[in-house]
Amino acid sequence: MTMTPPGTIIEYLDSGRFVCGLVLQDSNNRLRLLNQNGREMNLPASRVVTVSKTKHQINTSREDRIALLKEMAALRADLTDAVPLEEIWELASEEEESVFPADFLAELSFGENLTDDQSAAFLRAVFTDRFFFKYKNEMVNVHTPEQVEQLRHQRRKEKEKEAILTTGAAYLQAIMRGEQVTAEQWPDQKRILGWIADFVLFESEADQADVVRQLLKKAELHQPNQAYRLLVRAGVWGNDENLPLLRAEQGEILIV
Structure with a gap:
């Protein structure tokens, strides 16, 4: 499994809710991280849903790191609400393929040069809605009209x-x-x-x-x-x- 470098922002699900975490260390497929609620924890890598491409400083103050995570979580929540999931599904349904990388579909909404927040917001929308898509094995499956x-x-x-x-x-x-x-x-x-x-x-x-x-x-x-x-x-x-x-x-x- 690919190592997750310190400074990476990951997201995981906790009781059905997305939580942002700043990776402090990757050890034996367990991530030591600080989450947006100020809790430092060890998380199995298998629970990670999204991984940022951008790396952030981990040697700043604890308060600054928590503030960064809270700001990021709020931004992603706002972006999620604006994702036109049904429109994306209609476009994806016209393709011959029925399974796509998440970022490919996210670009249909946000355009090219996706930010980490936009990419994460699309997946949040997929998990929240569940009518149009299903996320499985790190790919997004497009539901048929009958399934919808x-x-x-x-x-x-x-x-x-x-x-x-x-x-x-x-x-x-x-x-x-x-x-x-x-x-x-x-x-x-x-x-x-x-x-x-x-x-x-x-x-x-x-x-x-x-x-x-x-x-x-x-x-x-x-x-x-x-x-x-x-x-x-x-x-x-x-x-x-x-x-x-x-x-x-x-x-x-x-x-x-």
């Missing part, structure tokens, strides 16, 4: 689920507090309470069991029988609802 549409559809479904969980949890808590929640306030009320009823009756065999588990967890309804009490408070069931009978009736409906 599939990823967009998947994201729409995820956002719908997030909305159901966030909104639903708030209304479930309101119901448990004894508040009146109308269909106008919560249009999904009947559907979601139906999911919860199925879950109480059939547990893991219910069609929306996973969603209901997440919903109850988000609403902090962790205790046994809280889902049952919720349905009673919502007026779906009575205090002494005959659950075995309901299971049998639901089973007959499924058979029919």
Whole structure:
């Protein structure tokens, strides 16, 4: 593996976020570096995403080095927001090849003579968006139009689920507090309470069991029988609802 000289600015991912680091030493595929948060650490070289061509001084004060890294991180974040990723994808899709060096695609946005910041910003955009490109083995793969549409559809479904969980949890808590929640306030009320009823009756065999588990967890309804009490408070069931009978009736409906 190529050595990374001291003074190189690298970027790595930490909990999904890009972090800039100034390399102080490369030893046995581990980089000793100072990152933008002022932390000195040893980083496996395999975690490095971008490497600067420009070398920077490492014998300046610690404060100056951290200030440099923070300034660079802020600039790259601003440049990332301005990358027209869909336009670049449209141009790349016209090529016969489907795999490109990152800098080749970055030049479609920033022009020739890329700076380290521009090159890094393009890769940040690729990692952030994920619809149009995929970075793999130090190359950028261009998604097909079918892949893009599939990823967009998947994201729409995820956002719908997030909305159901966030909104639903708030209304479930309101119901448990004894508040009146109308269909106008919560249009999904009947559907979601139906999911919860199925879950109480059939547990893991219910069609929306996973969603209901997440919903109850988000609403902090962790205790046994809280889902049952919720349905009673919502007026779906009575205090002494005959659950075995309901299971049998639901089973007959499924058979029919």
